[in-house]
Amino acid sequence: MERRWLRVLRTPLGAGAAALCGLVLVLAVVAPLVWGAAAEAVDTADILAGPSSEHWAGTDNLGRDILARVLVATRLSIGLALAATAIAVLVGLLLGSAPYLLGRRAGRLMTAIVNAAVAFPGLLLALFFAVVFGLGARGAVLAIGLAGAPSFARLTHALVANLAARDFVAAARIAGVGRLRVLFRHILPNVAEPLAVNATIGAGTVLLSFAGLSFLGLGVQSPDYDWGRLLYEGVSALYVNPMAALAPGAAVLLAGLAFNLLGESVAKGLGSPTLRGGPPPAPSADGDSRRAPAGEDARDDVEAADPDVVLDVRDLEVTVPGPRGAIRPVRGVSFTVRRGEAVGVVGESGSGKSLTALAVTRLVADSGHVEATRLRLLGDDLRGADTPRRRRLLGTSLAMVFQDPMTSLNPTRRIGGQLAEVASHHLGMPRREAMSRAEDRLGAVGIPDVGRRARQYPHEFSGGMRQRAMIGMGLMGSPRLIVADEPTTALDVTVQQQVLDLLATIRGDDAVGLVLISHDVTVVGEVCDRVLVMYAGRIVEDLPTSELATGARHPYTRALVAAVPDMETDIDEPLATIPGRPVDPAELPAGCAYAARCPLADARCRAEDPPLVADPGGRRVACWHAGEPLPGGTAEHPADELVETP
Template sequence: MAAPQAATPQTTVPVLEVEDLRTVFLTDAGPVHAVDGVSFSLGPGETLGIVGESGSGKSVTALSLLRLLQEPARIVGGSIRFQGREVLAMSPRELRDWRGDRAAMVFQDPMTGLNPVKRILGQVTEHIVSHGRMPPKPARRRGIELLRRMGVAAPERAAAAFPHEFSGGMRQRVMMAIGLANDPALLIADEPTTALDVTIQAQILDLLRGLNQEFGTAIVLISHDLGVIGSVCRRVAVMYAGEVVEEAPTADVLEDPRHPYAWALVNAVPRLEAPAGARLTAIEGTPPDPLNPLPGCRFAPRCPFRIARCDTEHPPLMEVAPGRRARCWVTADGRSLPRPTVPATAERRAPATGEAPLLQATGLEKKFVLPRKSLFAQPAMVHAVNGVDLVLRRGESLGVVGESGCGKSTLARLLTRLHAPTAGRITFEGQDITTATPAALRSLRPRLQMVFQDPYASLNPRMTVGQILAEPLLAHRRAPSRAAAAERVASLLDTVGLKPAFATRFPHEFSGGQRQRISIARALALEPAVVVADEPVSALDVNVQAQVLNLMLSLRERLGLSYLFIAHDLAVVRAFCDRVAVMYLGRIVEEGPADEVITRPLHPYTVALTSAIPEPGRQRVLLGGEPPSTLRLPQGCAFRARCPVAQDVCATLPPLAEVAPGHRLACHFPGALAPLPRQERLP
């Protein structure tokens, strides 16, 4: 994938100039300094990335730029100028005329950004008509053309649909169409790809690059992932604790970060080229309390490079190299930060010859019957899992990857018997549990535990952490008394890197990463043999993701756990798993050793997944459309409608056959679509 090209500027007047912006939230405990002295400028056709972990002030900065904040938030200082005009001095009427016309914003969650009771075309044309760009009839034609340009299939038909009828990627395309409806000079995209699969994410990033090049739109892209920023933006501002701690060309930050926090973000991202099983670079700890800013550098308590001056003097944003600024005393003289030491590599377990599988699925199927639309209509059926054969051995980590809707989570619930299979067989520790009764399953639950994607939804908000962790111990009589359970709870918290004193806190008092550690502790409470982890890190910041993955690797080595690890990010899977199974429309299309499948993929779908990882220099294998509907399975290979190498023979279903020792593939043309070579990053 080529580095993004900026459009040729048409004027020397900056589109956006931000100087010393300060935004606070007025609370009973005092003002929370969410944005504290942010400054940057953006010219026509430029792309600026704002990156940082949750709570760093990225989204508050974006909302401040368009003055979308409400009480108790308040902009208390600074200047925001749009094409030389002061935004903070605009009247409410002027703001309404400006927003959606000359400046637009695309929000993180398109489902909450779209009106659920209004058709798609009406939402796209609303801004065109309300800002007087054209009457309703020409606006409808422009709306359909915008949907087509955003890559929405059959836009005439899609225009009459409602938001709930679209996938996440299609809804985000609609949000893009709304944002670009009036050809704005400025587009702010706040985490537009965070909740999307890597393939859909890559399509949205391609779309942003195209808009920048075709229309010369100035873009501010907000993300917590430097890989996403690096694939779109020429410049980046790294935020931490409400401040910009580094601002520089993106390529320079990715190659040679000058602030320790940027250094941590760069090195926390798992990469396909990293050694298999290598632990990720992570910095422990949490950001400082915004109610009480530290007197020195705000990153100092977590910084591995800090010096005495960092604790007492607050560093300004200094020029550390031509065109580069960083807020760091260590690099103030222009020096670079040292390369991270190579982390310890987790041992890859070779399965013992003749070893009986710990968990095995054979011909597993699951169909969900939908309610009838009328009394005489045939019931519709969702084909979620369609004949899966899977083996998990003792002490092994098996990754299951694929796009949303491919059946990964349903497979996880089948293997843990939270769902009963429609067909097939499941054995666990040599025992057939396919049709096990609830009473029989209760005795197996301690050995087969699950970690869910959203730890906040899976933890009881009315119970303390101590009560949450003690509950399974007492229910399964693993602790003779509450005092013994409390001792075990303290040990569990220590095992996952949390203080035993945290047992008295409630889930809402923890960060996302800490809540996920609590979920892992609960899964470990009953000493399981298998932990099924369903997207346990997909919603976490990259640094917290690295912490959780390193923790899970350590627990595997210490406790001999086996993991079934569900994910849609192949780079994460390569860092964590011994083997990987790639799913598409309820079937496994490729399975084998993680290193072999991910670095030398043979199935065209696996090649597309690896190419979609947002790393600068990675070329894309473009896939058209989205997966077929699960209501009616296509004949033959389900991937053939999107496959670049499909031929007539693909109308017959290819079997999942072994093409090398331990490597299985369901494709008529193994290796026909070779991974594209990486390109050199432009300076």
């Protein structure tokens, strides 16, 4: 970060603007000491004199040197402008962060208020607040500061909302860190740069605004004076001595130009922040809920009482708002994970895999609504209001490994400190002991030279090491369940295998349950004991991975397996694909969602949605034609008939 700022100052624009700002700040400090006496010396014999060798800018109506007064006024002008800028930034930070801290309803109200304030011209707001707070420097500082706060609030809100959706914030939440601490430890440090850029640019605008209020008689009052006050006094003698008005006007122009140029050069060097859209839409209630078949009640009750069950999910529903009403991207998902069991979740993009994992880990955004008949981790109910006990349970017994390790770790904090925070927050370890624990966990996941690595930042780690560090963060407690959402997507093949081997080792050593979400059916087949196949927000088949290649009964499962090339695939032929496209969760058709792509579909499939039915062996499938031979083939050899080639 320091190098980036130095790079800005090495550009001609940055160096010139910094030098000009430095000159202004030096004048603010030394001018009253050097020219203070000359600025206050009254000479009634030399009133309203023009420029001369003795008085370069002439004198005012009491014979005081105008140039000396302009130089001395630098301190008050710059000081008041910086104070107003500080108020604008501070209030803007509070208002912009409030939606994240207050929750959805209160946050939407706060956002609406800020948007309404932004709609008003800043000058009108400043004049309004100036009347409210009264004449004088104090009232003007408050007026301009509060008038500039809405724009900073909107910028802060956009930046905070963007970062709140990042994986490293979600990781902090799953670790049980409160919203206020997440805001100050993980979010605000990452928005400091763009806010500093805008504050620098805003300081020049605030300086001009303050001079304008003083010029109108609403700012600094006599006997004090700033550049705006001197400009007000100089206008009355404009035709006698134009320099009386030009000198303070030039000072305002140069100082404002210095701050603006510095802000622009910093923005070009560091990158300007981009405002995103408004607040997230409000969630809508959805009364429709899918229930499991009555025949599964007894089995689920037995599973709920089984001490080996780590995760028990029943009738999981996730509802999110859409442009035309509520959308259910996850519909009636039920499954269990036992100690030491690895369960894979596969399906095309948009099938609801990741959202199911987020719902289980209680990380669905505030705009989403999660419902379930049963949602238990180690026997504890995860439904209902958030409590310290539940946060501790999630932070120590559940580990979440996200898809992109670069966004899963806070880029402004050292790796060791991020891991140590989990131990400090949940296990009550002192700082030194927590750091020792962090180094131990980094070593446990295969990171060499942990003492040095713990002091490095995420960008100094390779992709595989970052993913290992994320797994190490999950191991800071005593996790009984690891939820890995596409943990190998951004890694090369060799590193993918290393990460998968690490997860398998952790699972085998401590009997940890594993939920592995992946697009790759082959990976799931190698790592997991059981696989859940999802389509259009539902589980359409649940079967052992040993039967994935030859015993799959749902046409969609067979299509997924057939679409994966192997060593026997003819390289001269186009790769096989599943015909059609996945359905839009906002436009689910009647009947089976896969009917439009299925070669076995008939009128019943297009009219009735098949239930997820279990057989005596525990396998589940949702299909009216489960296991039937495909046109031109058999149920045991379905691959070529279920896919099309481009």
